[in-house]
Amino acid sequence: MKKKIVVLTGAGMSAESGISTFRDSNGLWENHDIMEVASPEGWQNNPALVLDFYNKRRAQLKEVKPNRGHEILVELEQQFEVQIITQNVDNLHERAGNTNILHLHGELVKVRGEFSENESMYWEDDIYIGDKNNKGEQLRPDIVWFGEAVPAIDKAIPIMQQTDIVIIIGTSLQVYPAAGLMHYAKSNVPVYYIDPNPASIYDLPNQLEVLAMSASVGLEKIQLQLQ
Ligand SMILES: NC(=O)c1ccc[n+]([C@@H]2O[C@H](COP(=O)([O-])OP(=O)(O)OC[C@H]3O[C@@H](n4cnc5c(N)ncnc54)[C@H](O)[C@@H]3O)[C@@H](O)[C@H]2O)c1
Structure with missing residues (x-):
């Protein structure tokens, strides 16, 4: 599996x-x-x-079109079951070709x-x-606007509880409940965080690797590491 x-x-x-x-x-x-x-x-x-x-x-x-980082997330599907949970409202993950995408904050192409x-x-x-x-x-x-409920969080939490690896990319981790999601991962699950200007992460028992670089460069490194 x-x-x-x-x-x-x-x-x-x-x-x-x-x-x-x-x-x-x-x-x-x-x-x-x-x-x-x-x-x-x-x-x-x-x-x-x-x-x-x-x-x-x-x-x-x-x-605009998907970038190299989006493409790597599609390539990872060859080896892993990849679930994207995105705060983004754009459709670049879909257009890159990932199979499982959950939008926490809605989508520009929906009304x-x-x-x-x-x-x-x-x-x-x-x-x-x-x-x-x-x-x-x-x-x-x-x-989903600021101050509105985030109904998709109820789907995101059990997904996080069952994962083997977490990769966090390009987020200032200031918007809740999305920013708290990593805390639902099991404590033996490694967490990678790619962001050129990463936020501080406290109180996470997991092994954490911070890659202070752009999404595409960080994902290339993780892709090699996970092979
Ligand atoms: N593309 C989109 O859909 C879009 C764009 C802007 C804002 N938003 C909305 O605004 C909210 C913003 O919260 P947020 O935490 O996602 O964004 P944010 O704007 O608060 O933070 C963006 C983060 O991306 C990092 N970053 C900048 N360039 C990067 C790169 N090349 N590679 C990797 N990381 C890079 C920054 O250092 C920063 O930490 C979200 O809820 C989202 O819905 C969406």
Whole structure:
């Protein structure tokens, strides 16, 4: 039976594809205060601005492609059962070709009615004020905003409890509950953390290897190590 690897990815995973992270730019996401474009309050204050922001992010997906790091995660499937758990809302893991991907914070290519969090639909185009679902609710991106529940965490925890290896990539580990997920791994499971500017990790009983480098370079090293 193949060993299981859980890969927890954050915005840094997509940095080499040209998608910016937000904590690298003073807490701004593409020049916006994060609460303006990624919170229920921001949506209430200015829904047109929020829709426009995500329309631009969705359009950007058509101009970027998976990077070498994404490709290595696909190659690892030859030897391991790989489960990606991503905080990213882009679709680069899917486009690279990984089989098992869980999005913790939603997806840019999905929309839902503003009051129907469990009914999302695939959507590649722009969304405008006045675009509605079949219940007459305004459409919004199917993204988990700050202050909203993270329902996918209930699937992520048991996956983490059963894994043999954990690889964490490109995350500042400041957004919970995602940042706490590694603590569900069994204590004999090795944890690798790739990030050029890694956060401090405390109170983890596991063997921890920090690779302070980009996702693609760090993954090349881990791929060799795991062979
Ligand atoms: N691509 C996306 O989908 C995207 C982009 C920006 C923000 N977000 C959202 O914002 C939240 C941000 O939290 P977060 O912790 O994921 O991101 P973050 O912006 O807080 O942190 C990004 C991390 O990536 C690291 N990094 C930068 N370049 C890297 C590289 N080449 N290789 C590896 N790591 C690199 C940084 O050092 C930093 O620690 C997430 O919930 C996510 O949904 C998503």
